[in-house]
Amino acid sequence: MTKAKKITRDNIAVKYKVSPTSLAEHIFSVSLSISANELRSLTLSLPAWIPGSYMIRDFARNILDISCTNEKVHITPIDKQTWHVSNKSDIALGDIQINYHVFAFDLSVRSAYINDEYAFFNGTSVFLKVHEFENNKHIVTIDKTDTMPWAEIVTSMPCDDTSSPSDNLRVFSCDNYCSVIDHPVLIGKCTRKSFDVDGVTFHLVFTGEHDLNMSRMCNDLAPICRHHMQLFGDMPVDEYWFITLLCKDGFGGLEHSASTILQYAVSALPKSNEQQGMDDGYRDFLSLCSHELFHLWHVKRNKPDVYVQPDLSQEVYSPQLWIYEGFTSLYDDLTLARTGIISPEGYCQILGQNITRLLRNPGRHKQSVAESSFYAWTKFYKQDASSVNHIVSYYLKGGIVALALDIRIRELSKNTCNLDTVMQEIWKQYGAKDIGTPNTLIHDICRDSLDMDIAPFLDTAVETTMDLPLSQLLNALGLHLHLRARSGNDDKGGKPAEIEIARDFGALSKDQPVGTMITQVLEGRAACDAGLQLQDNLIAINNVEVNSKNLGRELNALHIGSECDLCVLRDGRLLHLKMPVREAIKDTCYITIDDADTFKKWLTLL
Structure with missing residues (x-):
């Protein structure tokens, strides 16, 4: 006779059943079942943010209703994302089932979305956490129901080998709550x-x-x-x-x-x-895949210590994001060049475009890349049209700092080490061991593993707002950095231009039926000094109607040292502003190869 397995709190599983019940109304039906046994109350909650996207999303706002099949069980909201579950008779809960509906119409990688072709969700949007059992096994049943009988189910979540699903059901399992919310599901x-x-x-x-x-x-x-x-x-x-x-x-x-x-x-x-053929759109897709796959190691395993077990109910701050998103932003495109998917010249074009974006960012002189990382929650992820004047991207500048760090390490080690060496040490010492990284990570790796003092470089590049000596650094790779003026609104840099706008403007715009509406004004530039503001409709310069096509031509006709008249519509009022005419700022970069052998050696070294 087989002895019955004793049911204890440790071997109780949290069970979810998820069904896309309405395509037209974009609704998931979810049930949560748990054998609470002797417990008289439970706490349920839904995360406020999803790891990898540092902004409070308040996913619980999409829960439309919540109830229990046992009428004696009372569910009381505690705050915007937390519920208290208890028995009205103040006795043990026993076996309970919580039912709720989730509205899913956010077409993004972060939340949940349903249309006529597919249903998609991240666990942070649909799986309520049972706090008392968050480290227990979690079992997920996906039920296509009659709504999507034709659908496939795609997920990296491990299948539950003990289950016997029907044609419409598939069953998966994870070791704990943190794991179950880390496997998105696609049905369709x-x-x-x-x-x-x-x-x-x-x-x-x-x-x-x-x-x-x-x-x-x-x-x-x-x-x-x-x-x-x-x-x-x-x-x-x-x-x-x-x-x-x-x-x-x-x-x-x-x-x-x-x-x-x-x-x-x-x-x-x-x-x-x-x-x-390799057009920009397809190249960028491959770069995006490269970027996210790199995170399999460098973010999902290598990670700041505060993100090893993060509190998903509130912001969790770290000054290290430049190490994670910045380094990954270097390797995503660099990998395409290393593998021959794009040419060395193609990589130079991408690098030139990245440097151009940084040079056109006045905020780089106000915020360090460490500060950008720390304030990601409130500044980087909540940008407006003026953010370019006040913040810098830890993705963008972090990637350029990573490039400069690689060059500096090669110099100090006489080409025996490089950034690859640093990445391998981070993985070996931290990621492979599930240990979170300290804020001094790069200092520590370079000092203890590479026997070099990188502090003078890092303290300047990461903690201050000083510009890096990019021209000098690129020379070490056999490259030459060129600067020129912008040729128009759509000029991303990265290559020479036949025609440049020789007069400073310092604003971006979007054409209207008449005139062009100002969408961005750069601090300290001619448009800013003239008093041009966001959403102004610039109608004419010196009484000549302008739009994106002729704006550069009209600016180039102006004489340096004079003033021009801007005719502007602002909130229904006609204004005339005086703009100083100055020489254009050379904030657009392109890069040429001076020493092909040196550059090729740098590209292929791994």
């Missing part, structure tokens, strides 16, 4: 293909049914995956999922422990009859 029509790299299976999945060149994309992603695996010397998972929410316009990515959710424009991807 899909275009998909898998490929293997050195024994690891990668799955490429797109929402909807599309005529895409899946073989080409898999072939292009394979060397990117191999590069990252070889860099770290270890692969944390046996399978990895690239899951893309296709849309008309959109861009985004969010990393998870065995997958990434991407959002991308379907028109930018190669069709089945397109075999060659």
Whole structure:
């Protein structure tokens, strides 16, 4: 006779059942079942933010209702995202089932979304945490119901081998709550293909049914995956999922422990009859995949100590984000060049565009990259049209600091070490051991593992707002940095321009039926000194009607040292402003290769 297994609090599982019950109303139905046994109360909550996206999202606002099948159980809201569950008779809860509905119409990588083709969710949007059992096993049943019987279910969540699902049901399980919210789920029509790299299976999945060149994309992603695996010397998972929410316009990515959710424009991807060519849209998709896969190691495993077990109910601050997003922002495009997907000249164009973005950012002189990291919650993730004047991106400047750090390490070590060495040490000492990193991480690695004092460089590059000596640094790679004036609103830099706007303006605009509306004004530039403001409609310069097509020409006709008249409509009032005419600021960069052998050696060194 087999002895019955004793039920204890430790082996009680938290069980969820999720169903997309209304495509038209965008609603998930969720049930949460738990054997509370002797407990007289439970605390439930939903996260306020999702790891990797440092902004309070208040996901609980999308819970439409919540109830218990046992009428004797009372559910009391404690705050915007927390509920207290107790028995009205003040006795043990026993087996209970909590039912609730989630509104899902946020087409992004962070939340939940339902349309006629698919239903998608992150666990942070649908799985209520049972605080008393957060470290117990969590079992998830996905029920397609009659709403989506034709749908596939795609997720990196481990299947529950003990279950016997029907055609409409699939069952998964995770060891704890932190794990169950780290495996997004897609239910719907899909275009998909898998490929293997050195024994690891990668799955490429797109929402909807599309005529895409899946073989080409898999072939292009394979060397990117191999590069990252070889860099770290270890692969944390046996399978990895690239899951893309296709849309008309959109861009985004969010990393998870065995997958990434991407959002991308379907028109930018190669069709089945397109075999060659590397336009910017497809290149940027490969770079996005590279970026998010890099996070498999560097964010999901290597991470600041405060993010090892973060409090998802409130902001958690760290000055280290430049190390994580910045370093990853260097490696995403660099990997494309190292693997030959783009040419050395193509990488120089990307690098020139990145430097251009930084040079056009007056906020770099007001906020250090460490401060940018710390205030990500309130400044970087909550930008307005004037943010460019007050903050700097820890992605953008962090990536350029990473490039400069690599060059400095090579110099100090006489080319025996580089940034790859630092990445490998971070993984070996922290990520592979599930240890969070300290704020002094890069100082410590360079001092203790590379036997070098990097403090003079880091203290300036990371803690101050001083510009890096980019021209000198790039010379060490066999590159030459050129600066020129902008050629127009759409000029991203990265290459020479046939025509430049020779007069300073310092504002961006968007054309209206008459005139052009100001969308950004840069501090200290001519437009700012003239008093031009956001949402002003600039109608004319010196009585000549302007728009984006002729603005540069009219500016170039002005004489330096004079003033010009700006005719502006502001909130229904006609104004005339005087703008000083000055020489244009050279804030646009492009890079040429002076020493091809030196640059090639830097690109290929791993």
